[in-house]
Amino acid sequence: MKKYIFLIFFSFSISVVLWSDVQLTVPEKAYLIEHKVLIYAIDRAGQPFEFVDESGELRGFCIDYARDIADILGINLTLKPMGWNDVVKSIENKTADMADMYYSKKRARFAYFTSSFLKIEVRLIVKKDNSTIFGIKDLKNAKIGTLKGDFSNEYLKDKLKNPHILSYDTPSNIVKALDTGEINVMVGDYPTMLYFTQNLHMRDKFKTVGSPLYTGNLCFATHSLILRDILNKAVKEFERYPARKDTLIKKWFxxxxxxxxxxxxxxxxxxxxxxxxxxxxxxxxxxxxxxxxxxxxxxxxxxxxxxxxxxxxxxxxxxxxxxxxxxxxxxxxxxxxxxxxxxxxGLSEALFFSPDIEGTVENVLKETSDKIEKLDGIMILEKGKENKMELRFVSNRHIPIPDTYFDIQKSAIPEDILITYPGKHHITNPLFAFISKVIGASPRILVYDPIYINENLKALNVLYFLKADSLEPIELDVVKFISTQLKAGYKMYYQMKELKEMVEHDTLTGLYNRKVFEGICQREIARTLRYGGTGVFVILDLNDFKEVNDIYGHLFGDQVLIEVAKILKTKVRDVDVISRYGGDEIAILFTGITYDQGIIKMDMMNSQLQRESYDIYKEKGISISFSYGLSEFPTEDIDYDELFRKADIRLYEMKKKWHRAQEEDKD
Missing domain, CATH: 1.20.5 (Single alpha-helices involved in coiled-coils or other helix-helix interfaces)
Structure with missing residues (x-):
């Protein structure tokens, strides 16, 4: 009696320090002071809830959760791993203070249970190619895999008449049995089965079917009523911080x-x-x-x-x-x-540049052929990706082309026009070898003239002579004139190409701009009216993008837009068109699909964007999603403005639902 009074008095003296968040009664405080260390019985093979890993470390969702509860109460836990049956017996025999397990009426006869801290669905899992099992009613003649001692065995025996149940020692054995065809379906806790299919790299082989068989309530069990009440208060306090619980769920499941x-x-x-x-x-x-x-x-x-x-x-x-x-x-x-x-x-008339390289070369050859008969051909090489020089044009079209590019770094590219004569060729130069291979012979005279734009190598003119050993002064002038004409023609072609890119594309994201997109849409609408078929117009708007700009700045927001554009561009087909419509709005034209197919496609793209953007910005905790609206043509309308109006209305309806869901999550 004196000891109990002393403990009560002592608990009053330190209550302000230890229990500022959890409001415990005097007897509850006294209990924790008397039991400074609680024995927590755990299943050594209960992945992913609790288990002993290969290094002997105790891990699992329930262990992390229990440690957080212990921190809230300011107490210590002694973890004792054992077999599952021994865990249940330790509570029944009062050799352990607490354990985690599902609530059942049978277990409630010898243990007190806290409120549930995790609700677990028990699901049916089959192979992806399964076409016979869609729910519990289809299990009459099926081989069912379960875990030994699991409540699902009792449940199936109660719901089915003489079910064919094969029980296994571990969940991994159940997964392997389903993979080999030893069983037709496995029944168990969805998080557990998901954990083992991922660890065995078999996640893509299976799918869940039907609705959950039942939902189990995971609780702490104890033989002490007063400890049950203490743990209940700690669980309630922990649930006030959903972000921490979400972190644990995401980590383990x-x-x-x-x-x-x-x-x-x-x-x-x-x-x-x-x-x-x-x-x-x-x-x-x-x-x-x-x-x-x-x-x-x-x-x-x-x-x-x-x-x-x-x-x-x-x-x-x-x-x-x-x-x-x-x-x-x-x-x-x-x-x-x-x-x-x-x-x-002595040329008869002025030359005019052609909008394409081939036309320019043909014009030059036509006007100069009588001035320099020794010239056998012209080729133009254009710089491509990864320092590769690619063959763009050969004047003698009948020549077969064995290779189309060579490595710039391994070749001697002159800085200005260079004319080489017999005996001065660099036979070991890959450029000379490449030219010889293309024309099918070793040239006697070669004229190299590089084309630089803004100090960057863009292309290379090559004039080749197969038989001539020398050139007269007037012929040299013609050669230099031809090369200059080709260089000027290429620069004009390149400038026109860049201007076309600027006119048609958004400067930030590289997507089509709105004006070009509208023109493509109108042509596609006309095409479907003439030849039949359907298409879908989509307008999407990034969710909470204003907050990204406000928190991290507009430069970061621009970078996010660039990444979003890259991700979305990889999710559409070559025949589809994607455009930056304005601000954080993006428009997409899908050809040859219906309204319902468009919804499926956009929902899948939304999920992929959320996952891939989180992988990029996970340090900031950012995951980008969007709301969208779409309309189908020519079914709903053939007027572009009307299609846009309908899609825009549906976009804001979806945006409204998204905001409402966000508010509900906050509550």
Whole structure:
């Protein structure tokens, strides 16, 4: 008695320090002071909830959870690994203070259970090619794999008449049995089966079917009523920090179980909301009215932004037109200067550049063929990816091309025009070997003329002579003239190509801009009207992208947009078109699919974007998702503006649902 009074007095003196968060009664505090270390019985092979790993370390979800509970209470735990049957007996015989297990009426006869800290679904899992089992009703003639001693054995015997059950010692043996065909279906805790299929690299071989057989409540069990009450309060305190619990769930079970847990929370919240709906219906009408007004305002703002973007695009087009005029002026000056050279060389008329390389070469050869009969051919090599020089054009089209590129770094590329004569060729140079291979003979005279744009090597002109041993002065002038013409023609072609890229693509993401996208959509609508078929127009908007800009700055936000564009671009087909529509809005045109197929495609892309963006920005905890709206043509409409309007309305309806779900998760 004196000892008990002393413990009560001592607990009062330190209560402010130890139990500032968990409100314990005086007897509860005294109990913890008397039991400074609690014995926690664990299953040594209960992956992923609790187990002893290969290094002898005790690990698992329940162990991490129990340690957090111990930290909340300010106590120590002694973990004792043993077989599962011994865990149950240790609580029944009072040789351990606590353990974790599912609640059942049978176990409640000898143990006190806390409230559930994790709800686990028991599911049916089959091979992906299964076409006979879709639920519990299909298990009559099936071979069913279960874990020895698991409650699922009792459940199946109660629900089915003489079920063919094969029990295994470990979950991994069940997974292997399903893989080899020894059983047709496995029944067990979904997190456990998911954990073992992942560890055995068999996740992609299986799927779940039907609805959950039942949901088990994972609790702490103890033989002490007062300890049960203490643990209940600690569990309640821990549940106030869902982020920590989500971290544990994700660590041990993965995203799939975390999502299931969140769905269960949302379900419970939905039930609660339904119970109070009658009393709050008037308020909801007011909220709905206000929200609609906010949406109308946002649509108006977006419309203004799109209008401003159109103005900016028009200004850019004006600047591009001005640049084109400057290029044309430069070309006229070049034609004037070259006309003087034409006169000196005795050419009959001025040469005109062609918009393509082939046309330029043909024009040059046509005008100069009578001035230099020794020339056998012209080739143009263009710099490609990874320092590869690729064959762009050969004037003698009948020549077979055995190889199409060579490595620049291993070849001697001159800095200016270079003419080599017999005896001066670098036979070991891969460039000479490449040219010889392309034309099928070793040239006697070679003229190399590199083309640099902004000090970067872009292409190489090569004129080759197979029989000539020398060139006259006038022939040298013609050769240099031809090479200069080709160089000027290539530069014009390259500039036109870059201008076309600038006009058609968004400068930040590299996606098509809005104007080009609209033109493609209108042509595709016309094509479906003429030849039949359907297509889908999609407009998507990134969720909470404003918060990314506000927290991390607009430069980081631009980088996120670039990464999002790269990810989405890899998820569409070559025949589909993707465009940056404005701000954080992206538009996609899917050809040859229906509205329902478009929804499936967009939901899959949304999941992939969330996963891949989190992999990139996981240090900041950022995962990018989007809301979207789509419309089908020509089924719903053939007018582009009307298709956009319908898709835009559906986008904001989805955005509204997404915001509502976010608010529910916060609650």
């Amino acid at each position: 993965g995203e799939a179980i975390l999502e299931a847990e969140k769905k269960m929370k949302r379900f419970r919240m939905t039930v609660f909301i339904l119970l109070i709906t009658v009393a709050t219906i008037a308020v909801l009408f007011v909220v709905q009215f206000v929200w609609n007004r906010i949406l109308e305002k946002r649509v108006t703002e977006k419309t203004k932004e799109i209008g401003q973007a159109n103005k900016n695009l028009n200004l850019m087009n004006e600047e591009l037109r001005s640049s084109m005029e400057e290029i044309e002026d430069s070309n006229r000056q070049l034609e004037y200067y070259y006309s003087i050279l034409y006169t000196l060389l």
